[in-house]
Amino acid sequence: MKKRIMGKKWLKAAALILCVGMIGVWTSGCALVNVNGVRDRAQVIAEINGQKIKKAEFNNTMAYIALTYSVNGQSMPTGSDLKTLKQDTYDQLIQTEVFAAKAKKDKQKVDEDAQRKSGQKAYKAIKKQAAKKYSSILKTYLTTDKSFAAFMEDNAVTTAYAQKAIAKYDKKLSKNPDAFLKTSVGSVEGKSVTHGEYYYQMIQQTLSAYASSGQAPSSDSDTQKQLGRKAFKAINTERKWIAYCKAHDIKITKSAIKKQNDNLSAYTKQFFQSDSVLKSYLSENFEGFDIDAYKKEQRKSAKAAAAKQAVKDKIYSGVKVTDKAMEDYYNDHKDTYSPSTVSACHILTSDKKLAQQIYKEAKNVKTKSAFKKIMDKYKDNSKVEEAKDLGAFKSSDMVENFSKAAFSANKNSVVGPIQTSYGYHVIYVYDKSSGKNDSWKNHKAALKKAVQKEKGKPAYQKLTKKFNKATRLRMNDPIQSASELYAEKLKKTFKVKTYEKRIK
Numbered sequence: 001m002k003k004r005i006m007g008k009k010w011l012k013a014a015a016l017i018l019c020v021g022m023i024g025v026w027t028s029g030c031a032l033v034n035v036n037g038v039r040d041r042a043q044v045i046a047e048i049n050g051q052k053i054k055k056a057e058f059n060n061t062m063a064y065i066a067l068t069y070s071v072n073g074q075s076m077p078t079g080s081d082l083k084t085l086k087q088d089t090y091d092q093l094i095q096t097e098v099f100a101a102k103a104k105k106d107k108q109k110v111d112e113d114a115q116r117k118s119g120q121k122a123y124k125a126i127k128k129q130a131a132k133k134y135s136s137i138l139k140t141y142l143t144t145d146k147s148f149a150a151f152m153e154d155n156a157v158t159t160a161y162a163q164k165a166i167a168k169y170d171k172k173l174s175k176n177p178d179a180f181l182k183t184s185v186g187s188v189e190g191k192s193v194t195h196g197e198y199y200y201q202m203i204q205q206t207l208s209a210y211a212s213s214g215q216a217p218s219s220d221s222d223t224q225k226q227l228g229r230k231a232f233k234a235i236n237t238e239r240k241w242i243a244y245c246k247a248h249d250i251k252i253t254k255s256a257i258k259k260q261n262d263n264l265s266a267y268t269k270q271f272f273q274s275d276s277v278l279k280s281y282l283s284e285n286f287e288g289f290d291i292d293a294y295k296k297e298q299r300k301s302a303k304a305a306a307a308k309q310a311v312k313d314k315i316y317s318g319v320k321v322t323d324k325a326m327e328d329y330y331n332d333h334k335d336t337y338s339p340s341t342v343s344a345c346h347i348l349t350s351d352k353k354l355a356q357q358i359y360k361e362a363k364n365v366k367t368k369s370a371f372k373k374i375m376d377k378y379k380d381n382s383k384v385e386e387a388k389d390l391g392a393f394k395s396s397d398m399v400e401n402f403s404k405a406a407f408s409a410n411k412n413s414v415v416g417p418i419q420t421s422y423g424y425h426v427i428y429v430y431d432k433s434s435g436k437n438d439s440w441k442n443h444k445a446a447l448k449k450a451v452q453k454e455k456g457k458p459a460y461q462k463l464t465k466k467f468n469k470a471t472r473l474r475m476n477d478p479i480q481s482a483s484e485l486y487a488e489k490l491k492k493t494f495k496v497k498t499y500e501k502r503i504k
Contacts, residue, residue: 037142046094047497048101053094056143058503060151061089063141064126070137071129083504090503094496095487099162101494108164112157119156123149169486173288180288180482186475188236198479199289200297201231207271228479233470238304240467245307250314252306260309261302268298288482311463316449316456326447329454330440335395335403337443342393342406343431345371347378348386348423355417355424362414362426371414371428385423392431402427 041056065085066076077085103110127134127145138148173180181196205227209217217223245252272278279291330337345368349355358378365371372389379387395403402425405418409429416426440447480488490496 037144040142041147043499043502045090045499045502046097047495048094048097049494051101053097055502056147057151057155058090058093059141059143060148061093061155062086063138063143063148064152065089066137066141067126067130067134070133071126086503087500090500094491094498095484096158096162098487098490098494098496099165100158102490103161103165103168106165106168108161108168110157110160110164112160115156115160116153119153120149122156123152166483169483173482174290177288177290177293180485181293183485184476185479186232186473188232188470188473190472191236191239193232193235195479195482196289196293196297197235197300198228198231199286200294200301201234202227203286203294204234204301205230207267210271225475225477228475229473232473232475233468236470236473237467238301241304241307241311244463244467245310248311248314250307250310252303252310256306256309257299257303260305261299264298264302264305312460315460315463316452319452319456321448321451321455325451326444327440329447329451330443333450335407337438337440337446338395339433339438340394340407341433342409342429343391344393344406344427344429345375345389346386346425346427347375347384348425349378349381349384350423351383352417352419352424354381354383355426358426359414359416362416362428365414365428366412368428368430371430392433407432 041054041059043055044052045055045058046053069076076082130137135145138144143151178196181199182194184192185195185198186193206217209227217227242252244250268278272281275291278294282289282291282294347355347358347362349358358374362371362374365374368389375387378384395407397403398406399420399422401418401420405415405425406427406429409415409427411429411432414426414428417424418427419425
């Protein structure tokens with residue numbers, strides 16, 4: 001069975017408290033095969049430096065989880081969800097023991113008496129809250145009141161030691177985060193992807209998903225893997241734009257990078273209003289990836305965006321443009337370049353029925369003052385977004401439907417309701433000015449850029465499509481956090497042996 005990716009949060013709190021956090025994920029019951037409890041509890045499920053970890057510890061942990069579910073009016077999971085819960089619980093149990101062993105080896109101090117009292121207090125509280133269900137739940141998980149009480153005290157001590165080791169590791173990590181952030185999480189097209197690159201792009205994929213759907217993506221393994229693949233592809237694409245500039249001697253200026261970095265900073269602020277909010281988010285979700293590391297990766301992403309823009313500019317500027325091409329383009333897009341203007345007022349609402357009501361009142365209006373009275377009447381209506389004089393504007397200044405309606409209307413007339421992406425508009429046109437004497441020659445600079453873009457776009461899009469493809473994408477499964485990598489290292493140090501089949 002593939003393990004779910006686990007973050008560091010559980011390491012910062014008692015292992016049992018983490019289990020409480022799992023409540024609400026599943027909704028069905030569970031039962032174990034009726035076997036000899038004493039024999040079951042005596043099984044060895046792991047060894048740490050020769051010290052045996054008995055199944056009693058696992059059984060009591062599962063009992064605590066079940067008790068917590070019960071106290072909160074929830075049912076334990078079944079099927080694959082139960083297997084995942086048991087595997088996570090086992091993994092957390094072993095890692096907590098490993099960190100505790102590290103703390104003891106380093107002779108870190110813990111007030112064991114105080115921790116035992118804390119564990120005893122927690123034992124009494126959960127027993128009282130579970131009430132009549134307490135005994136039956138312990139029986140289900142092949143444990144006893146005496147065994148469970150001792151476990152609660154021992155677990156409080158073990159967790160306290162583990163937290164000491166974690167705190168020491170955190171301090172070391174904060175002094176040299178690159179030692180972790182530069183480690184590989186996989187590769188794409190034969191090139192390694194680091195934790196730092198991966199974390200940054202995972203955040204961007206998460207923000208993008210949130211922006212499009214209005215909610216954060218699911219934290220389940222499959223969804224996170226999909227986001228991860230998108231992150232790898234984004235990293236690969238960014239690298240290709242930079243490499244292309246280098247290979248074709250296209251300069252990426254510092255000012256261009258700064259401009260793109262400012263854009264990315266503005267985008268980030270749409271979700272995190274301040275650095276302190278971003279800092280908190282990173283601390284909670286991406287161990288070892290602080291705000292400095294985030295901004296460092298952002299600058300790399302900004303360089304890639306600047307490279308992409310530089311390539312686009314190079315392609316477009318290389319297109320040769322004739323006078324005839326500019327004249328033809330002008331004739332096909334006169335509305336865009338014409339100096340003709342319309343002066344109008346409008347009332348905007350998202351309510352179609354209200355827009356129809358307003359138009360019915362205004363359709364025979366012939367003066368600006370008369371329409372202004374209708375604007376005054378509706379401007380404070382909660383369903384009206386805007387009621388104002390727009391002044392003079394060109395066709396290109398407004399969205400297409402609005403411009404078409406306004407420029408087609410006669411002077412001193414009302415049109416509507418006109419639907420746009422903003423809502424429904426009732427428009428009163430009070431002045432019009434033509435551009436009969438206009439010529440394409442008055443817009444040569446703008447026309448040249450427009451023609452270059454039109455003719456250069458296919459080549460740019462072809463290159464973009466090519467760079468967006470990623471081959472030989474390999475992601476670590478799971479992608480481990482700094483603490484998990486450290487725990488794996490400690491497992492080797494303490495010669496950890498695991499017997500996972502005994503918890504099935």
